[in-house]
Amino acid sequence: xxxxxxxxxxxxxxxxxxxxxxxxxxxxxxxxxxxxxxxxxxxxxxxxxxxxxxxxxxxxxxxxxxxxxxxxxxxxxxxxxxxxxxxxxxxxxxxxxxxxxxxxxxxxxxxxxxxxxxxxxxxxxxxxxxxxxxxxxxxxxxxxxxxxxxxxxxxxxxxxxxxxxxxxxxxxxxxxxxxxxxxxxxxxxxxxxxxxxxxxxxxxxxxxxxxxxxx
Amino acid sequence: xxxxxxxxxxxxxxxxxxxxxxxxxxxxxxxxxxxxxxxxxxxxxxxxxxxxxxxxxxxxxxxxxxxxxxxxxxxxxxxxxxxxxxxxxxxxxxxxxxxxxxxxxxxxxxxxxxxxxxxxxxxxxxxxxxxxxxxxxxxxxxxxxxxxxxxxxxxxxxxxxxxxxxxxxxxxxxxxxxxxxxxxxxxxxxxxxxxxxxxxxxxxxxxxxxxxxxxxxxxxxxxxxxxxxxxxxxxxxxxxxxxxxxxxxxxxxxxxxxxxxxxxxxxxxxxxxxxxxxxxxxxxxxxxxxxxxxxxxxxxxxxxxxxxxxxxxxxxxxxxxxxxxxxxxxxxxxxxxxxxxxxxxxxxxxxxxxxxxxxxxxxxxxxxxxxxxx
Numbered sequence: 380x381x382x383x384x385x386x387x388x389x390x391x392x393x394x395x396x397x398x399x400x401x402x403x404x405x406x407x408x409x410x411x412x413x414x415x416x417x418x419x420x421x422x423x424x425x426x427x428x429x430x431x432x433x434x435x436x437x438x439x440x441x442x443x444x445x446x447x448x449x450x451x452x453x454x455x456x457x458x459x460x461x462x463x464x465x466x467x468x469x470x471x472x473x474x475x476x477x478x479x480x481x482x483x484x485x486x487x488x489x490x491x492x493x494x495x496x497x498x499x500x501x502x503x504x505x506x507x508x509x510x511x512x513x514x515x516x517x518x519x520x521x522x523x524x525x526x527x528x529x530x531x532x533x534x535x536x537x538x539x540x541x542x543x544x545x546x547x548x549x550x551x552x553x554x555x556x557x558x559x560x561x562x563x564x565x566x567x568x569x570x571x572x573x574x575x576x577x578x579x580x581x582x583x584x585x586x587x588x589x590x591x592x593x594x
Numbered sequence: 595x596x597x598x599x600x601x602x603x604x605x606x607x608x609x610x611x612x613x614x615x616x617x618x619x620x621x622x623x624x625x626x627x628x629x630x631x632x633x634x635x636x637x638x639x640x641x642x643x644x645x646x647x648x649x650x651x652x653x654x655x656x657x658x659x660x661x662x663x664x665x666x667x668x669x670x671x672x673x674x675x676x677x678x679x680x681x682x683x684x685x686x687x688x689x690x691x692x693x694x695x696x697x698x699x700x701x702x703x704x705x706x707x708x709x710x711x712x713x714x715x716x717x718x719x720x721x722x723x724x725x726x727x728x729x730x731x732x733x734x735x736x737x738x739x740x741x742x743x744x745x746x747x748x749x750x751x752x753x754x755x756x757x758x759x760x761x762x763x764x765x766x767x768x769x770x771x772x773x774x775x776x777x778x779x780x781x782x783x784x785x786x787x788x789x790x791x792x793x794x795x796x797x798x799x800x801x802x803x804x805x806x807x808x809x810x811x812x813x814x815x816x817x818x819x820x821x822x823x824x825x826x827x828x829x830x831x832x833x834x835x836x837x838x839x840x841x842x843x844x845x846x847x848x849x850x851x852x853x854x855x856x857x858x859x860x861x862x863x864x865x866x867x868x869x870x871x872x873x874x875x876x877x878x879x880x881x882x883x884x885x886x887x888x889x890x891x892x893x894x895x896x897x898x899x900x901x902x903x904x905x906x907x908x909x910x911x912x913x914x915x916x917x918x919x920x921x922x923x924x925x926x927x928x929x930x931x932x933x934x935x936x937x938x939x940x941x942x943x944x945x946x947x948x949x950x951x952x953x954x955x956x957x958x959x960x961x962x963x964x965x966x967x968x
Contacts, residue, residue, distance in 0.1 A: 459799065508798075517680040522797065524891050542911075556912070
């Protein structure tokens with residue numbers, strides 16, 4: 380009997396604490412507001428009287444924790460040097476008619492183009508340097524023979540690849556490497572990974588004269 | 595009817611057969627296994643059978659004439675993964691071991707030029723040591739960055755001893771350095787040992803720091819050399835070239851100038867280095883530099899800053915996984931200068947002779963390539 384009464388007393392205490400907590404929450408509800416991040420992935424309840432900055436900081440911290448790879452572009456660029464895309468600043472120097480595609484752009488536009496193009500090539504760099512992303516079964520990645528995409532000479536394609544007995548494009552040679560030394564599965568020509576790899580390899584040969592058919 | 599098998603099937607069959615044999619490898623069965631591996635490679639068309647010829651490395655005197663005081667062989671940059679992950683690099687190291695064991699007469703010793711492992715894993719180093727145990731001549735080991743940056747040399751030291759040492763051999767003073775000392779880039783970034791290793795393992799990874807010998811070893815070197823007269827011929831081994839060639843790929847030693855200053859008073863110094871996986875020749879004053887070939891893969895040449903004395907090897911053919919790879923020998927003359935033999939597996943051996951570097955490239959010019967490298 381005595382034992383049971385102790386258990387029930389403990390149960391009562393626990394129930395009491397839970398009720399008090401509930402009450403606190405209910406009371407707080409009127410003073411709090413739910414805030415979500417603009418991409419809809421972050422959500423937080425904050426006091427209505429919190430300052431905007433504190434609110435934003437809190438949400439940002441949470442979003443950063445949830446997205447450890449958020450800054451992959453900066454990271455990839457730091458790890459693997461990429462040649463910068465062409466300088467288009469001349470477009471800002473007037474002389475073009477209104478309505479022309481390249482007639483009405485400002486600095487910000489140029490920045491967006493450069494960033495987006497660079498990001499495309501950097502995605503290729505990420506794949507180029509990762510045996511996992513390449514799907515290698517023997518832990519081999521492109522950079523093991525082609526640091527900074529050296530010796531890939533994309534400017535020489537199309538050319539008659541003597542070892543294959545036919546005319547090939549850069550993507551055919553990428554697939555040859557993926558199947559042979561890398562021992563992975565070939566990519567479709569429009570596979571995002573193939574497009575990114577082509578972008579990276581060509582970006583790294585920026586400034587080289589096109590010279591198709593060269594051996 | 596003959597059953598047709600895909601390339602993948604044949605490859606996997608070869609691979610499992612090869613590892614079945616490798617499992618209980620000892621010196622006696624070694625030749626049998628490596629011959630089988632070679633046979634399988636030839637059968638599958640990976641190696642043209644003609645390349646067996648190059649196993650008999652150029653014998654006798656090299657282009658410079660005169661007899662060498664002695665000869666040693668080298669194997670370098672095998673970049674082994676665990677055997678269950680990748681057997682190609684394992685086969686290549688076996689082939690190199692077979693090459694040096696077939697030398698007749700045997701070399702005085704076989705020098706290993708570093709990067710035995712790919713990711714510094716204990717199992718990779720153990721596999722390498724297991725294979726190198728079959729070398730008949732005495733082995734001398736040097737460390738490379740791929741051996742070091744997983745556990746900062748703990749396993750390597752345990753297996754092979756201190757990475758910095760010297761010895762005398764037939765009147766030549768020999769020094770082995772650890773030239774791949776990097777500044778701590780990992781602590782501030784909070785990298786795990788594996789992340790640190792992966793960073794260093796990427797040749798074009800810009801997060802790592804440049805290689806150096808470091809003040810501690812330079813002190814050691816000064817002390818070690820103090821007892822030797824300026825006339826003593828010196829051979830120094832370093833994994834990275836002991837000069838500044840191309841920083842972005844660490845074809846570079848950051849304190850090369852300081853190290854060269856220590857070596858300056860000696861009449862003849864030869865530096866033999868790994869890391870660059872290619873024919874590479876340089877001379878700075880009294881110091882003659884020679885690169886070593888890799889057994890795993892060839893690197894492209896640096897896009898800028900190539901030493902004038904280097905005659906670049908032909909662009910390797912990717913369709914032959916052994917092209918541009920190999921091992922070699924060093925014929926050491928009594929005066930301490932060397933003929934450096936590059937035993938390219940898919941091509942004839944190329945000798946960069948003592949006369950070539952001594953004459954600043956005017957005499958005994960090695961064969962020029964007939965293809966430009968990109």
